[in-house]
Amino acid sequence: MRVSQMFIPTLREVPAEAEIASHKLMLRAGLMRKLASGIYSFLPLGYRTFRKVEQIIREEMDRAGAQELIMSALLPAEVYQASGRWDVFGPEMFRLKDRHNRDFCLGPTHEEIFTETVRNETRSYRSLPMTLYQIQTKYRDERRPRFGVMRSREFVMKDAYSFDRDEAGLDISYKKMYEAYCRSFDRCGLDYIVVDADTGAMGGSGSQEFMVKSEIGEAVIAFCEACGYAANDEKAQCVPDHSHKDDCCSAEMPVEKVATPDVRTIEELMNFFKCSSKEFAKTLIYKADGKIVAAMVRGDRELNETKLQNHLGCIELEMADAETVSSITGAAVGFAGPVGLKVELVADLEVAEMKNFVVGANETGYHLKNVNINRDFKASAVIDLRNIVEGDPCPKCGAPVKVAHGIEVGHIFKLGTKYSDALNCVYLDENGKENPMVMGCYGIGVNRTMAAVIEQNNDDNGIIWPMSVAPYHVTVVPVNTTDSLQMEIAEKIYSELQASGVEVILDDRNERPGVKFKDMDLIGIPVRITVGKKAGEGIVEYKLRKAGEVKEFTVEEAIAQAKKEVYSALGK
């Protein structure tokens, strides 16, 4: 295609709404435009890359034996009502009514629909195992759409569902998907890490997330370079720190009540007591499905709500409001403590290691000193409750872990029989006996994957597409379009590459060379062949977007090199 004819509305300036590299670049390079908060249109260049990402995923799913189908985005309420998720989703779900006033929604995810479809059509053990997938648009009315296409309200997801006879079968299906995911993300040129994830309220026997390491990632991951352990922070286990065990003050001292007017936060306490935040224990009051519970972590730690939620087995967990806190503790917020508290109390492992620490006195303006677990209060459970932090010992090997942010591009999940039980999706075994199918579900965010590729592959000048997902492989840039010799050579390179199956564009715009170079760098075409001054000698310039240095080739050499470059990168 000739650039003069193409719809590539590049921007010189960064639109004010964009914060992160991929969002800025997707707008500047003319890949997409915003329609409303969290809703985007893909323009031709962006859509080419989008389809390439999609196609890579499709090929790898097919290779793994999964079968593609497509379901409607517009779904009747009944299916979600049957699984109970019509209410669970709440305002996240886009809901609408048809002319008969029947409830519909725009599908936020499709577990129910797949389960129902398979239930209705499949009865025999002979049909299993089976994995189905679709690449389809999802709708979620996110509270806070963010970062362009990273967290949007309309997005395309590849979602796959496996149906097996038993757990052993699920393990095999799951492993195939794991491998397909690795291959997909490898082919997209992503640097990613697979982490153990929390299965949470979904139940199930295991779950992993594919994370692209990036500072802008919303997920926190802990990983160990020594043994390869990696987990989402919701899941990462914290090993208690025993280093305080042998401290000088190991003898339990008598409790002292200390007046601490207006000293509420950990920081204020540190100043008041002149000691480190490790000498305090925080008591946090939560509402778990309406029931009040207290949770304790060391003063310098953050409570991990997922861990608490899993322990309590509750659906909804939120911090209690100030009113509830004072009615439970009898004191203003900031003075809660475990001693004499009349609600269930869960303590972090570390709290059990602490001696003679400071807690709130459940009386406004007072704290208690020299408090000890078991002597002064009892916890209903002592479990891992806190967030892991950089340098904590790895739960597998003990080496210090690293903590990084990640973009979740894929999630694979062993569902077990949660949905098949709920929706009665069963098969008949050899003995004619009914068994629930054992399911797995597997998702990849296509738009998000595309954005993650940009996030990892860019510089000050723009995007640096890996060949596999570049909208075009090669761009031919005649420096001066009024020079007929330059144009002639450029046309020749263009048509020969095109004939060889290389996706090539010709920047025939009558613009100054600087404008064309800037634009081509911005849109990130991997190979640039510049036809300039030395056209008369049959010499052109050859430059890779990612490398920077310019090589001089004859026209034939340049064509051959470009073909080689493209073919080898695509594994042809």
Add this chain to the structure above:
RNA sequence: CGGGGUGUGGCUCAGCUUGGUAGAGCGUCUGGUUCGGGACCAGAAGGCCGGAGGUUCGAAUCCUCUCACUCCGACCA
């Protein structure tokens, strides 16, 4: 959902405090000079200043309401 910020031509923004009938740069169009990293000259088009109401002789500017976008937080199968 709580707290902040911003809405002025396609993009980036000024003007608002102290009301007087809308500006710059970039982009676009025309003509010309140019042609190796976002050129120059000349000319032109394009905005009921997010919307509604109010105050006023007069509102982009002040007041009220509302909508949208955005950031921080909470939340996130």
